[in-house]
Amino acid sequence: MRASVTMIEPNGHSCSDCAVRGFAVCASLDPAELGEFEHLGRRVHFATGETVFSEEDITTSFFNLLEGVMRLYKLLPDGRRQIVGFALPGDFLGMNMSGRHNFSADAIGAVTACQFAKVPFSRFIEDRPHLLQRINELAIRELSQARDHMVLLGRRSADEKVATFLLGWRERLIALKGSSNTVPLPMSRQDIADYLGLTIETVSRTFTKLERHGAIEIIHGGICLRDPARVEALAAA
Amino acid sequence: MRASVTMIEPNGHSCSDCAVRGFAVCASLDPAELGEFEHLGRRVHFATGETVFSEEDITTSFFNLLEGVMRLYKLLPDGRRQIVGFALPGDFLGMNMSGRHNFSADAIGAVTACQFAKVPFSRFIEDRPHLLQRINELAIRELSQARDHMVLLGRRSADEKVATFLLGWRERLIALKGSSNTVPLPMSRQDIADYLGLTIETVSRTFTKLERHGAIEIIHGGICLRDPARVEALAAA
DNA sequence: CGGGGTGTTGAGCGTGCTCAACGATCGTGG
DNA sequence: CCACGATCGTTGAGCACGCTCAACACCCCG
Numbered sequence: 001m002r003a004s005v006t007m008i009e010p011n012g013h014s015c016s017d018c019a020v021r022g023f024a025v026c027a028s029l030d031p032a033e034l035g036e037f038e039h040l041g042r043r044v045h046f047a048t049g050e051t052v053f054s055e056e057d058i059t060t061s062f063f064n065l066l067e068g069v070m071r072l073y074k075l076l077p078d079g080r081r082q083i084v085g086f087a088l089p090g091d092f093l094g095m096n097m098s099g100r101h102n103f104s105a106d107a108i109g110a111v112t113a114c115q116f117a118k119v120p121f122s123r124f125i126e127d128r129p130h131l132l133q134r135i136n137e138l139a140i141r142e143l144s145q146a147r148d149h150m151v152l153l154g155r156r157s158a159d160e161k162v163a164t165f166l167l168g169w170r171e172r173l174i175a176l177k178g179s180s181n182t183v184p185l186p187m188s189r190q191d192i193a194d195y196l197g198l199t200i201e202t203v204s205r206t207f208t209k210l211e212r213h214g215a216i217e218i219i220h221g222g223i224c225l226r227d228p229a230r231v232e233a234l235a236a237a
Numbered sequence: 238m239r240a241s242v243t244m245i246e247p248n249g250h251s252c253s254d255c256a257v258r259g260f261a262v263c264a265s266l267d268p269a270e271l272g273e274f275e276h277l278g279r280r281v282h283f284a285t286g287e288t289v290f291s292e293e294d295i296t297t298s299f300f301n302l303l304e305g306v307m308r309l310y311k312l313l314p315d316g317r318r319q320i321v322g323f324a325l326p327g328d329f330l331g332m333n334m335s336g337r338h339n340f341s342a343d344a345i346g347a348v349t350a351c352q353f354a355k356v357p358f359s360r361f362i363e364d365r366p367h368l369l370q371r372i373n374e375l376a377i378r379e380l381s382q383a384r385d386h387m388v389l390l391g392r393r394s395a396d397e398k399v400a401t402f403l404l405g406w407r408e409r410l411i412a413l414k415g416s417s418n419t420v421p422l423p424m425s426r427q428d429i430a431d432y433l434g435l436t437i438e439t440v441s442r443t444f445t446k447l448e449r450h451g452a453i454e455i456i457h458g459g460i461c462l463r464d465p466a467r468v469e470a471l472a473a474a
Numbered sequence: 475c476g477g478g479g480t481g482t483t484g485a486g487c488g489t490g491c492t493c494a495a496c497g498a499t500c501g502t503g504g
Numbered sequence: 505c506c507a508c509g510a511t512c513g514t515t516g517a518g519c520a521c522g523c524t525c526a527a528c529a530c531c532c533c534g
Binding site: 503504 | 532
Protein backbone atom coordinates (compact mmCIF):
# COMPACT_ATOMS: atom_id res chain seq x y z
CA MET A 1 0.00 0.00 0.00
CA ARG A 2 1.61 3.22 -1.18
CA ALA A 3 0.84 6.74 -0.12
CA SER A 4 -1.87 8.26 -2.26
CA VAL A 5 -1.95 11.54 -0.42
CA THR A 6 0.51 12.37 2.32
CA MET A 7 -0.47 15.41 4.23
CA ILE A 8 2.25 17.96 4.80
CA GLU A 9 1.50 20.83 7.07
CA PRO A 10 3.17 24.16 6.64
CA ASN A 11 5.18 24.33 9.78
CA GLY A 12 2.58 25.46 12.28
CA HIS A 13 4.10 23.47 15.10
CA SER A 14 6.87 24.27 17.46
CA CYS A 15 9.40 21.90 18.93
CA SER A 16 8.92 23.34 22.39
CA ASP A 17 5.50 21.76 22.82
CA CYS A 18 6.46 18.51 21.09
CA ALA A 19 5.37 15.35 22.85
CA VAL A 20 8.58 13.43 22.26
CA ARG A 21 10.94 16.26 23.07
CA GLY A 22 12.91 14.92 26.03
CA PHE A 23 13.69 11.45 24.77
CA ALA A 24 14.01 11.88 20.98
CA VAL A 25 17.12 13.02 19.09
CA CYS A 26 16.26 16.62 19.77
CA ALA A 27 16.70 16.11 23.52
CA SER A 28 20.34 17.00 23.00
CA LEU A 29 19.67 20.49 21.66
CA ASP A 30 19.66 23.67 23.71
CA PRO A 31 16.83 26.22 23.26
CA ALA A 32 18.80 28.33 20.78
CA GLU A 33 19.63 25.38 18.56
CA LEU A 34 16.07 24.16 18.83
CA GLY A 35 14.81 27.32 17.18
CA GLU A 36 17.06 26.72 14.20
CA PHE A 37 16.27 23.02 14.19
CA GLU A 38 12.59 23.75 14.00
CA HIS A 39 12.92 25.07 10.46
CA LEU A 40 14.62 21.89 9.26
CA GLY A 41 11.69 19.55 9.94
CA ARG A 42 8.16 19.37 8.67
CA ARG A 43 5.36 17.53 10.36
CA VAL A 44 3.95 14.83 8.10
CA HIS A 45 1.06 12.40 8.48
CA PHE A 46 0.61 8.88 7.21
CA ALA A 47 -2.56 6.82 7.10
CA THR A 48 -3.00 3.21 8.18
CA GLY A 49 -0.90 0.89 6.07
CA GLU A 50 0.91 3.63 4.19
CA THR A 51 4.54 2.97 3.35
CA VAL A 52 6.82 5.71 4.65
CA PHE A 53 9.90 4.42 2.83
CA SER A 54 10.95 1.23 1.12
CA GLU A 55 13.95 -1.01 1.50
CA GLU A 56 15.90 -0.06 -1.58
CA ASP A 57 14.82 3.56 -1.82
CA ILE A 58 17.56 6.14 -1.93
CA THR A 59 17.52 7.95 1.39
CA THR A 60 16.33 11.50 1.00
CA SER A 61 14.81 12.02 4.43
CA PHE A 62 15.07 11.05 8.06
CA PHE A 63 12.04 10.69 10.29
CA ASN A 64 11.46 11.34 13.92
CA LEU A 65 8.33 9.48 14.95
CA LEU A 66 5.93 11.63 16.98
CA GLU A 67 2.71 9.66 17.18
CA GLY A 68 1.60 6.16 16.23
CA VAL A 69 3.38 2.91 15.54
CA MET A 70 5.35 1.72 12.53
CA ARG A 71 6.53 -1.69 11.42
CA LEU A 72 10.07 -1.94 10.08
CA TYR A 73 10.70 -4.95 7.89
CA LYS A 74 12.70 -6.66 5.21
CA LEU A 75 11.39 -8.91 2.45
CA LEU A 76 13.02 -11.90 0.80
CA PRO A 77 12.63 -12.19 -2.99
CA ASP A 78 9.93 -14.84 -2.56
CA GLY A 79 7.86 -12.65 -0.28
CA ARG A 80 8.82 -13.97 3.13
CA ARG A 81 8.87 -11.08 5.54
CA GLN A 82 10.85 -10.43 8.68
CA ILE A 83 9.83 -7.51 10.84
CA VAL A 84 13.03 -6.16 12.33
CA GLY A 85 11.31 -3.87 14.79
CA PHE A 86 8.36 -1.72 15.70
CA ALA A 87 8.91 2.01 15.94
CA LEU A 88 7.26 4.09 18.64
CA PRO A 89 7.19 7.85 19.31
CA GLY A 90 10.70 9.15 19.88
CA ASP A 91 12.32 6.68 17.50
CA PHE A 92 14.56 8.09 14.81
CA LEU A 93 14.44 6.39 11.42
CA GLY A 94 16.46 6.50 8.27
CA MET A 95 20.11 6.51 9.27
CA ASN A 96 22.20 4.32 7.01
CA MET A 97 25.59 3.98 5.45
CA SER A 98 24.79 2.84 1.94
CA GLY A 99 22.73 5.84 0.92
CA ARG A 100 19.71 3.59 0.74
CA HIS A 101 17.25 2.55 3.40
CA ASN A 102 18.00 -1.00 4.37
CA PHE A 103 14.49 -1.80 5.50
CA SER A 104 10.96 -0.72 4.72
CA ALA A 105 8.66 1.16 7.07
CA ASP A 106 4.85 1.14 7.15
CA ALA A 107 2.44 3.02 9.33
CA ILE A 108 0.38 0.81 11.64
CA GLY A 109 -2.59 3.03 12.24
CA ALA A 110 -2.32 6.81 11.82
CA VAL A 111 1.20 8.16 12.21
CA THR A 112 2.68 11.60 12.68
CA ALA A 113 6.36 12.18 12.14
CA CYS A 114 8.87 14.96 11.87
CA GLN A 115 10.54 14.74 8.47
CA PHE A 116 14.04 16.08 7.78
CA ALA A 117 15.61 16.37 4.38
CA LYS A 118 18.85 14.43 4.45
CA VAL A 119 21.28 17.06 3.20
CA PRO A 120 20.37 20.01 5.42
CA PHE A 121 20.00 17.70 8.39
CA SER A 122 23.44 16.20 7.82
CA ARG A 123 24.89 19.67 7.50
CA PHE A 124 23.17 20.73 10.72
CA ILE A 125 24.74 17.79 12.54
CA GLU A 126 28.22 18.57 11.35
CA ASP A 127 28.90 21.35 13.77
CA ARG A 128 26.75 19.91 16.56
CA PRO A 129 28.70 17.05 18.10
CA HIS A 130 26.07 16.79 20.82
CA LEU A 131 23.42 15.88 18.28
CA LEU A 132 25.72 13.38 16.64
CA GLN A 133 26.42 11.92 20.05
CA ARG A 134 22.71 11.59 20.68
CA ILE A 135 22.17 9.86 17.34
CA ASN A 136 25.04 7.54 18.15
CA GLU A 137 23.47 6.71 21.51
CA LEU A 138 20.20 5.81 19.82
CA ALA A 139 22.02 3.64 17.27
CA ILE A 140 23.92 1.80 19.98
CA ARG A 141 20.75 1.21 21.96
CA GLU A 142 19.07 -0.14 18.85
CA LEU A 143 22.02 -2.42 18.25
CA SER A 144 21.64 -3.84 21.70
CA GLN A 145 17.94 -4.47 21.07
CA ALA A 146 18.77 -6.06 17.74
CA ARG A 147 21.14 -8.50 19.43
CA ASP A 148 18.52 -9.38 22.01
CA HIS A 149 16.12 -10.06 19.20
CA MET A 150 18.64 -12.33 17.48
CA VAL A 151 18.70 -14.47 20.62
CA LEU A 152 14.94 -14.64 20.56
CA LEU A 153 14.80 -15.57 16.87
CA GLY A 154 17.58 -18.10 16.98
CA ARG A 155 17.23 -19.80 20.35
CA ARG A 156 13.78 -19.43 21.86
CA SER A 157 10.69 -21.61 21.55
CA ALA A 158 7.36 -20.31 20.27
CA ASP A 159 5.98 -19.93 23.79
CA GLU A 160 9.05 -18.05 24.95
CA LYS A 161 8.96 -15.81 21.89
CA VAL A 162 5.38 -14.76 22.45
CA ALA A 163 5.81 -14.26 26.19
CA THR A 164 9.02 -12.28 25.68
CA PHE A 165 7.36 -10.16 23.04
CA LEU A 166 4.40 -9.29 25.27
CA LEU A 167 6.65 -8.27 28.15
CA GLY A 168 9.02 -6.31 25.94
CA TRP A 169 6.25 -4.48 24.17
CA ARG A 170 4.64 -3.70 27.49
CA GLU A 171 7.92 -2.30 28.79
CA ARG A 172 8.20 0.06 25.86
CA LEU A 173 4.65 1.29 26.30
CA ILE A 174 5.20 1.79 30.02
CA ALA A 175 8.20 3.99 29.24
CA LEU A 176 5.94 6.12 27.06
CA LYS A 177 2.61 6.16 28.84
CA GLY A 178 3.10 4.72 32.30
CA SER A 179 2.34 1.37 33.81
CA SER A 180 -0.72 -0.75 33.11
CA ASN A 181 -1.61 -4.41 32.86
CA THR A 182 -3.59 -3.72 29.72
CA VAL A 183 -1.28 -3.99 26.72
CA PRO A 184 -2.62 -2.61 23.44
CA LEU A 185 -1.43 -4.48 20.37
CA PRO A 186 -2.03 -2.22 17.39
CA MET A 187 -0.22 -4.59 15.01
CA SER A 188 -1.88 -7.61 13.41
CA ARG A 189 -1.19 -11.25 14.31
CA GLN A 190 0.65 -11.51 11.00
CA ASP A 191 2.91 -8.65 12.08
CA ILE A 192 3.61 -10.35 15.40
CA ALA A 193 4.33 -13.63 13.61
CA ASP A 194 6.72 -11.93 11.18
CA TYR A 195 8.43 -10.22 14.09
CA LEU A 196 8.90 -13.44 16.06
CA GLY A 197 9.82 -15.72 13.16
CA LEU A 198 6.62 -17.73 13.54
CA THR A 199 3.43 -18.29 11.56
CA ILE A 200 0.20 -16.50 12.27
CA GLU A 201 -1.39 -19.77 13.38
CA THR A 202 1.30 -20.46 15.96
CA VAL A 203 0.96 -16.95 17.37
CA SER A 204 -2.79 -17.33 17.59
CA ARG A 205 -2.55 -20.73 19.24
CA THR A 206 0.02 -19.49 21.74
CA PHE A 207 -2.19 -16.56 22.70
CA THR A 208 -5.15 -18.81 23.38
CA LYS A 209 -2.93 -21.22 25.28
CA LEU A 210 -1.72 -18.37 27.49
CA GLU A 211 -5.34 -17.34 28.02
CA ARG A 212 -6.46 -20.86 28.94
CA HIS A 213 -3.68 -21.02 31.51
CA GLY A 214 -4.92 -17.77 33.01
CA ALA A 215 -1.75 -15.88 32.20
CA ILE A 216 -3.40 -13.29 29.96
CA GLU A 217 -6.80 -12.26 28.75
CA ILE A 218 -7.30 -11.56 25.07
CA ILE A 219 -9.22 -8.35 24.63
CA HIS A 220 -10.10 -6.37 21.58
CA GLY A 221 -6.99 -4.73 20.17
CA GLY A 222 -4.66 -6.10 22.76
CA ILE A 223 -4.25 -8.29 25.80
CA CYS A 224 -4.53 -7.92 29.52
CA LEU A 225 -1.85 -9.38 31.77
CA ARG A 226 -3.64 -11.47 34.38
CA ASP A 227 -0.60 -13.25 35.78
CA PRO A 228 2.56 -11.29 34.90
CA ALA A 229 4.75 -13.62 36.96
CA ARG A 230 3.59 -16.60 34.93
CA VAL A 231 4.32 -14.80 31.67
CA GLU A 232 7.76 -13.85 32.94
CA ALA A 233 8.42 -17.47 33.87
CA LEU A 234 7.46 -18.52 30.34
CA ALA A 235 9.73 -15.88 28.86
CA ALA A 236 12.57 -17.57 30.80
CA ALA A 237 14.40 -14.32 31.44
CA MET B 238 37.48 -20.30 29.66
CA ARG B 239 38.82 -17.28 31.44
CA ALA B 240 42.12 -15.53 30.80
CA SER B 241 44.85 -16.95 32.92
CA VAL B 242 47.58 -14.75 31.59
CA THR B 243 46.88 -11.96 29.17
CA MET B 244 49.99 -10.55 27.65
CA ILE B 245 50.27 -6.82 27.58
CA GLU B 246 53.12 -5.30 25.70
CA PRO B 247 54.58 -1.97 26.71
CA ASN B 248 53.64 0.13 23.77
CA GLY B 249 56.32 -0.79 21.30
CA HIS B 250 54.07 -0.50 18.31
CA SER B 251 53.09 2.47 16.27
CA CYS B 252 49.75 3.13 14.62
CA SER B 253 51.40 4.14 11.38
CA ASP B 254 52.37 0.59 10.49
CA CYS B 255 49.15 -0.93 11.82
CA ALA B 256 47.51 -3.49 9.56
CA VAL B 257 43.96 -2.31 10.09
CA ARG B 258 44.68 1.39 9.85
CA GLY B 259 42.63 2.49 6.86
CA PHE B 260 39.38 0.75 7.69
CA ALA B 261 39.23 0.75 11.49
CA VAL B 262 38.02 3.57 13.70
CA CYS B 263 41.38 5.25 13.51
CA ALA B 264 40.96 5.80 9.76
CA SER B 265 39.28 9.09 10.63
CA LEU B 266 42.32 10.53 12.39
CA ASP B 267 44.91 12.80 10.83
CA PRO B 268 48.63 12.15 11.45
CA ALA B 269 48.84 14.65 14.31
CA GLU B 270 45.87 13.13 16.13
CA LEU B 271 47.22 9.68 15.48
CA GLY B 272 50.34 10.45 17.44
CA GLU B 273 48.28 11.39 20.45
CA PHE B 274 45.93 8.48 19.91
CA GLU B 275 48.82 6.06 19.96
CA HIS B 276 49.39 6.65 23.66
CA LEU B 277 45.77 5.80 24.51
CA GLY B 278 45.90 2.22 23.31
CA ARG B 279 47.91 -0.83 24.32
CA ARG B 280 48.40 -3.86 22.19
CA VAL B 281 47.02 -6.95 23.95
CA HIS B 282 47.02 -10.63 23.05
CA PHE B 283 44.51 -13.35 23.79
CA ALA B 284 44.95 -17.09 23.41
CA THR B 285 42.53 -19.53 21.82
CA GLY B 286 39.27 -19.65 23.71
CA GLU B 287 40.09 -16.82 26.08
CA THR B 288 37.23 -14.54 27.06
CA VAL B 289 37.97 -10.90 26.30
CA PHE B 290 34.91 -9.58 28.14
CA SER B 291 31.65 -11.00 29.45
CA GLU B 292 28.07 -10.05 28.95
CA GLU B 293 27.36 -8.37 32.26
CA ASP B 294 30.82 -6.98 32.91
CA ILE B 295 31.06 -3.28 33.56
CA THR B 296 32.68 -1.71 30.54
CA THR B 297 36.16 -0.48 31.34
CA SER B 298 37.75 -0.86 27.91
CA PHE B 299 37.07 -0.74 24.21
CA PHE B 300 38.86 -3.00 21.77
CA ASN B 301 39.97 -2.52 18.23
CA LEU B 302 40.58 -5.95 16.75
CA LEU B 303 43.90 -6.17 14.88
CA GLU B 304 44.44 -9.86 14.18
CA GLY B 305 42.38 -13.02 14.57
CA VAL B 306 38.71 -13.77 14.92
CA MET B 307 36.35 -13.43 17.85
CA ARG B 308 32.90 -14.79 18.57
CA LEU B 309 30.38 -12.40 20.09
CA TYR B 310 27.50 -14.11 21.86
CA LYS B 311 24.76 -14.01 24.41
CA LEU B 312 23.66 -16.80 26.73
CA LEU B 313 20.23 -17.65 28.06
CA PRO B 314 20.01 -18.64 31.75
CA ASP B 315 19.69 -22.31 30.79
CA GLY B 316 22.86 -22.22 28.71
CA ARG B 317 21.46 -21.86 25.22
CA ARG B 318 23.81 -19.66 23.23
CA GLN B 319 23.24 -17.29 20.34
CA ILE B 320 26.30 -15.97 18.56
CA VAL B 321 25.40 -12.46 17.46
CA GLY B 322 28.42 -12.00 15.24
CA PHE B 323 32.02 -12.81 14.45
CA ALA B 324 34.52 -10.02 14.76
CA LEU B 325 37.36 -9.61 12.28
CA PRO B 326 40.35 -7.24 12.14
CA GLY B 327 39.16 -3.66 11.99
CA ASP B 328 36.06 -4.26 14.08
CA PHE B 329 35.56 -2.05 17.09
CA LEU B 330 34.10 -3.66 20.20
CA GLY B 331 32.70 -2.49 23.46
CA MET B 332 30.45 0.49 22.72
CA ASN B 333 27.30 0.40 24.78
CA MET B 334 24.79 2.59 26.48
CA SER B 335 24.17 0.78 29.75
CA GLY B 336 27.74 0.92 31.01
CA ARG B 337 27.91 -2.85 30.71
CA HIS B 338 28.82 -5.01 27.78
CA ASN B 339 25.68 -6.51 26.37
CA PHE B 340 27.36 -9.56 24.93
CA SER B 341 30.40 -11.71 25.61
CA ALA B 342 33.46 -12.00 23.41
CA ASP B 343 35.88 -14.92 23.06
CA ALA B 344 39.01 -15.28 21.01
CA ILE B 345 38.76 -17.94 18.29
CA GLY B 346 42.40 -18.75 17.81
CA ALA B 347 45.08 -16.24 18.79
CA VAL B 348 43.93 -12.65 18.80
CA THR B 349 45.67 -9.30 18.90
CA ALA B 350 43.74 -6.19 19.76
CA CYS B 351 44.26 -2.56 20.58
CA GLN B 352 42.80 -1.88 24.02
CA PHE B 353 41.58 1.54 25.12
CA ALA B 354 40.56 2.47 28.63
CA LYS B 355 37.02 3.75 28.48
CA VAL B 356 37.42 7.09 30.25
CA PRO B 357 40.44 8.53 28.40
CA PHE B 358 39.08 7.23 25.12
CA SER B 359 35.70 8.87 25.71
CA ARG B 360 37.46 12.10 26.60
CA PHE B 361 39.57 11.89 23.46
CA ILE B 362 36.43 11.53 21.36
CA GLU B 363 34.72 14.50 22.88
CA ASP B 364 36.60 17.13 20.91
CA ARG B 365 37.04 14.94 17.81
CA PRO B 366 33.69 14.87 16.03
CA HIS B 367 35.35 13.06 13.13
CA LEU B 368 36.16 10.10 15.34
CA LEU B 369 32.65 10.09 16.77
CA GLN B 370 31.32 10.21 13.24
CA ARG B 371 33.45 7.22 12.34
CA ILE B 372 32.25 5.25 15.35
CA ASN B 373 28.71 6.14 14.41
CA GLU B 374 29.27 4.88 10.87
CA LEU B 375 30.54 1.56 12.20
CA ALA B 376 27.56 1.27 14.54
CA ILE B 377 25.11 1.96 11.73
CA ARG B 378 26.79 -0.58 9.49
CA GLU B 379 26.63 -3.16 12.25
CA LEU B 380 22.97 -2.36 12.75
CA SER B 381 22.33 -3.08 9.11
CA GLN B 382 24.15 -6.41 9.38
CA ALA B 383 22.17 -7.22 12.51
CA ARG B 384 18.91 -6.68 10.66
CA ASP B 385 20.06 -8.90 7.81
CA HIS B 386 20.88 -11.56 10.33
CA MET B 387 17.42 -11.28 11.89
CA VAL B 388 15.94 -12.12 8.50
CA LEU B 389 18.20 -15.14 8.30
CA LEU B 390 17.33 -16.34 11.79
CA GLY B 391 13.61 -15.75 11.50
CA ARG B 392 12.77 -16.62 7.96
CA ARG B 393 15.35 -18.84 6.27
CA SER B 394 15.62 -22.62 6.08
CA ALA B 395 18.66 -24.53 7.33
CA ASP B 396 20.04 -24.87 3.78
CA GLU B 397 19.61 -21.18 3.10
CA LYS B 398 21.18 -20.27 6.43
CA VAL B 399 24.31 -22.29 5.77
CA ALA B 400 24.67 -21.13 2.17
CA THR B 401 24.11 -17.49 3.16
CA PHE B 402 26.64 -17.81 5.96
CA LEU B 403 29.32 -19.23 3.67
CA LEU B 404 28.86 -16.47 1.12
CA GLY B 405 28.71 -13.73 3.73
CA TRP B 406 31.78 -14.97 5.55
CA ARG B 407 33.62 -15.25 2.27
CA GLU B 408 32.68 -11.68 1.39
CA ARG B 409 34.12 -10.39 4.64
CA LEU B 410 37.35 -12.29 4.13
CA ILE B 411 37.64 -11.05 0.57
CA ALA B 412 37.36 -7.47 1.84
CA LEU B 413 40.31 -8.19 4.13
CA LYS B 414 42.57 -10.47 2.16
CA GLY B 415 41.37 -10.51 -1.41
CA SER B 416 39.36 -12.98 -3.42
CA SER B 417 39.65 -16.74 -3.19
CA ASN B 418 37.39 -19.76 -3.54
CA THR B 419 38.99 -21.28 -0.47
CA VAL B 420 37.12 -20.10 2.60
CA PRO B 421 38.81 -20.72 5.95
CA LEU B 422 36.41 -21.40 8.80
CA PRO B 423 38.34 -20.86 12.03
CA MET B 424 35.21 -21.28 14.17
CA SER B 425 33.85 -24.67 15.22
CA ARG B 426 30.67 -26.27 13.88
CA GLN B 427 29.09 -25.49 17.22
CA ASP B 428 29.91 -21.81 16.70
CA ILE B 429 28.37 -21.88 13.25
CA ALA B 430 25.28 -23.63 14.61
CA ASP B 431 24.89 -21.08 17.39
CA TYR B 432 25.31 -18.28 14.88
CA LEU B 433 22.67 -19.65 12.52
CA GLY B 434 20.16 -20.77 15.11
CA LEU B 435 20.66 -24.45 14.27
CA THR B 436 22.15 -27.52 15.93
CA ILE B 437 25.63 -28.78 15.25
CA GLU B 438 24.20 -31.90 13.57
CA THR B 439 22.11 -29.89 11.13
CA VAL B 440 25.12 -27.76 10.20
CA SER B 441 27.25 -30.85 9.66
CA ARG B 442 24.58 -32.57 7.57
CA THR B 443 24.03 -29.48 5.46
CA PHE B 444 27.76 -29.19 4.78
CA THR B 445 27.96 -32.79 3.59
CA LYS B 446 24.82 -32.32 1.53
CA LEU B 447 26.39 -29.32 -0.18
CA GLU B 448 29.50 -31.36 -0.80
CA ARG B 449 27.59 -34.31 -2.27
CA HIS B 450 25.87 -31.88 -4.65
CA GLY B 451 29.26 -30.62 -5.76
CA ALA B 452 28.64 -27.11 -4.49
CA ILE B 453 31.51 -27.09 -2.02
CA GLU B 454 34.40 -29.22 -0.90
CA ILE B 455 35.01 -29.68 2.80
CA ILE B 456 38.68 -29.21 3.57
CA HIS B 457 40.57 -29.09 6.80
CA GLY B 458 39.73 -25.86 8.63
CA GLY B 459 37.39 -24.57 5.99
CA ILE B 460 35.63 -25.20 2.72
CA CYS B 461 36.35 -24.65 -0.93
CA LEU B 462 33.67 -23.18 -3.16
CA ARG B 463 33.35 -25.51 -6.15
CA ASP B 464 30.15 -24.09 -7.59
CA PRO B 465 29.59 -20.56 -6.24
CA ALA B 466 26.54 -20.05 -8.44
CA ARG B 467 24.85 -23.07 -6.93
CA VAL B 468 25.55 -21.85 -3.40
CA GLU B 469 24.18 -18.44 -4.30
CA ALA B 470 21.04 -20.06 -5.66
CA LEU B 471 20.62 -21.95 -2.40
CA ALA B 472 21.11 -18.76 -0.42
CA ALA B 473 18.13 -17.36 -2.36
CA ALA B 474 19.54 -13.84 -2.42
C1' DC C 475 48.89 -46.15 22.16
C1' DG C 476 45.28 -44.22 24.80
C1' DG C 477 42.15 -40.29 25.69
C1' DG C 478 39.57 -36.19 24.87
C1' DG C 479 37.80 -33.02 21.78
C1' DT C 480 35.58 -32.34 17.31
C1' DG C 481 32.94 -33.73 13.49
C1' DT C 482 29.89 -37.07 11.01
C1' DT C 483 26.09 -40.18 10.44
C1' DG C 484 21.84 -42.66 11.66
C1' DA C 485 17.09 -43.43 13.65
C1' DG C 486 13.17 -41.58 15.64
C1' DC C 487 10.61 -37.91 17.51
C1' DG C 488 8.33 -33.31 18.32
C1' DT C 489 7.68 -28.51 17.56
C1' DG C 490 5.97 -25.57 14.60
C1' DC C 491 4.44 -25.35 9.68
C1' DT C 492 0.91 -26.28 5.95
C1' DC C 493 -3.48 -26.58 4.34
C1' DA C 494 -8.15 -25.95 5.18
C1' DA C 495 -12.42 -24.62 7.26
C1' DC C 496 -14.83 -21.78 10.22
C1' DG C 497 -15.87 -17.60 13.09
C1' DA C 498 -15.57 -12.77 14.35
C1' DT C 499 -15.29 -8.05 13.23
C1' DC C 500 -15.83 -4.03 10.55
C1' DG C 501 -16.71 -0.97 6.80
C1' DT C 502 -19.91 -0.25 3.01
C1' DG C 503 -23.99 0.38 0.57
C1' DG C 504 -28.73 -0.79 -0.21
C1' DC D 505 -30.66 -0.73 10.14
C1' DC D 506 -29.27 -4.81 8.50
C1' DA D 507 -27.27 -7.64 4.64
C1' DC D 508 -23.11 -8.28 2.48
C1' DG D 509 -18.34 -9.01 1.54
C1' DA D 510 -13.65 -8.57 2.92
C1' DT D 511 -10.26 -8.94 6.22
C1' DC D 512 -8.57 -10.80 10.30
C1' DG D 513 -8.30 -14.26 13.80
C1' DT D 514 -9.13 -19.01 15.55
C1' DT D 515 -9.17 -23.92 15.41
C1' DG D 516 -8.24 -28.58 13.61
C1' DA D 517 -5.69 -32.44 11.21
C1' DG D 518 -1.63 -34.02 9.24
C1' DC D 519 3.02 -33.47 7.89
C1' DA D 520 7.95 -32.18 7.57
C1' DC D 521 11.97 -29.85 8.93
C1' DG D 522 15.12 -29.69 12.14
C1' DC D 523 16.03 -31.47 16.90
C1' DT D 524 17.31 -35.25 20.22
C1' DC D 525 19.75 -39.07 21.43
C1' DA D 526 23.26 -42.22 20.34
C1' DA D 527 27.08 -44.38 18.14
C1' DC D 528 31.11 -43.94 15.62
C1' DA D 529 35.14 -41.81 12.96
C1' DC D 530 38.86 -38.70 13.06
C1' DC D 531 42.70 -36.06 14.67
C1' DC D 532 45.78 -33.79 17.50
C1' DC D 533 48.52 -34.25 21.75
C1' DG D 534 50.20 -36.41 25.69
